[in-house]
Amino acid sequence: MRLLLIAALPALLVAADVREEILVVVNGHVITRRAYQQAVEQESAALYRQFSGKQLDEKLRDAREKTLQGLIDAFVLQDKAAESGIAIPDDYMRSVVEDFKKQYNFATDADFEKALRGSVGIGLPEWIKQQKQQMLQQEVMRKDVYSKIAIEDQELRAYYEDHKDEYRLPSRFRIRELVIPKGATADDLTAAKAKVEAIQTALKAGKNFEELVKEHSLSPSKSTGGDLGWMGKGLIHKSLETTALGMKPNQISAPIETDKDIYLIQLIGAEDDVVRPFADVKPEILKKLQEPKAQNALQNYLQSQRIRANIRYLVPKETILKG
Numbered sequence: 001m002r003l004l005l006i007a008a009l010p011a012l013l014v015a016a017d018v019r020e021e022i023l024v025v026v027n028g029h030v031i032t033r034r035a036y037q038q039a040v041e042q043e044s045a046a047l048y049r050q051f052s053g054k055q056l057d058e059k060l061r062d063a064r065e066k067t068l069q070g071l072i073d074a075f076v077l078q079d080k081a082a083e084s085g086i087a088i089p090d091d092y093m094r095s096v097v098e099d100f101k102k103q104y105n106f107a108t109d110a111d112f113e114k115a116l117r118g119s120v121g122i123g124l125p126e127w128i129k130q131q132k133q134q135m136l137q138q139e140v141m142r143k144d145v146y147s148k149i150a151i152e153d154q155e156l157r158a159y160y161e162d163h164k165d166e167y168r169l170p171s172r173f174r175i176r177e178l179v180i181p182k183g184a185t186a187d188d189l190t191a192a193k194a195k196v197e198a199i200q201t202a203l204k205a206g207k208n209f210e211e212l213v214k215e216h217s218l219s220p221s222k223s224t225g226g227d228l229g230w231m232g233k234g235l236i237h238k239s240l241e242t243t244a245l246g247m248k249p250n251q252i253s254a255p256i257e258t259d260k261d262i263y264l265i266q267l268i269g270a271e272d273d274v275v276r277p278f279a280d281v282k283p284e285i286l287k288k289l290q291e292p293k294a295q296n297a298l299q300n301y302l303q304s305q306r307i308r309a310n311i312r313y314l315v316p317k318e319t320i321l322k323g
Contacts (some may be wrong), residue, residue: 023320024068025312026075031068036320039067042120064321073302074133076309081136084143088132096131097124107223145301149290156285160278167281171233173270175244176226178212179219180262196255196262209252209266227268240265 024031040063047059081087097112106112113124122130160167178199180192199212213226221228233241240263243253247267256263313320 021315023313023315024072025310025314026072027079027310029075029078031071031075036068036071038121039071040064042122043067045120064323068317068320072311073306074137076302076305076311077137077140078133079309080144080305081140084140086136086139086143088135093128093132097128103229105221105224105227105229141298141301145294145298146287146290149293149297151286151289151293155289156282157278159285159289160281164275167276167284169271169274169276171271171273172230173241173244174230174268175228175236175240176210176213176266176268177219177221177228177240178209178217178226178264179221180216181218182257182260182262192262193255196264199264200255203252209264226266245270 021033022030023033023036043063043066044060047056047063051059097109100106101109101112104112104115106115109124116122116124116127120127180195180199182189182192195216199216202212203209210225214222217226219226228236235241237258239256239258243256244265244267247253247265249267249269252266253264256265
């Protein structure tokens with residue numbers, strides 16, 4: 001009944017005071033012009049970051065058609081996932097959000113959403129929806145395509161031995177910072193040093209460094225207790241890095257002066273340059289070796305699912321691709 005109602009309408013979705021042109025209906029799901037254009041813009045932005053010159057021009061020519069097909073296939077595979085009983089729980093998606101926030105040092109959902117809007121032009125709910133859809137697609141393809149392509153364990157291990165540098169983790173460290181600006185005058189500097197001394201006195205009395213950061217630091221990092229997250233060498237002031245690499249975990253430094261600020265830092269942790277164990281990277285290697293062998297199987301699988309699906313263009317495909 002819903003499909004009949006959609007077919008009876010002109011290619012417009014009317015809801016309250018919002019009117020959106022519907023381009024394609026896939027098993028009852030709709031692809032609107034706004035959703036399509038947004039996806040094209042995201043794909044184009046990604047291509048501009050990766051390619052240039054003639055290669056970029058070629059990629060951009062194909063982007064509109066590939067993006068449209070990708071939106072259609074996403075719904076086709078989403079329905080296949082539902083048919084197969086594959087689901088991604090909401091609490092798991094919440095954990096994905098928290099992991100991303102922790103990895104990229106975002107204190108709140110609002111901070112994360114601001115970064116998303118600045119980089120890919122979408123809000124957090126839409127990002128979660130896209131991530132969930134991608135996970136469903138990957139799980140369907142793993143179950144119905146990749147799991148049927150056998151790779152011997154000895155082949156996986158041979159690849160690992162020949163490509164160990166691909167799985168080498170560079171040395172990294174993680175610090176917590178407390179930053180006091182030195183100010184513009186001699187009196188400002190005297191006051192800043194006095195404040196640092198007072199903080200050191202509080203530390204000796206047993207006060208928690210993270211709490212002192214939140215109370216006294218004048219760096220944006222104070223919202224995360226001064227935690228700058230894991231970083232490689234060369235990303236912070238040399239004097240801070242040198243000090244950090246000479247410390248033990250949980251140790252707090254003496255005051256470190258730069259041109260503008262006075263720092264106290266705490267080493268949270270440090271990791272040396274190591275190669276990830278075979279057991280940890282085996283799934284990645286399996287996927288990498290399956291990929292070329294799976295291309296034909298994957299295309300055949302997608303084509304079979306498209307044939308089974310009810311895909312209707314309410315606007316001719318040629319018109320959609322012309323923009």
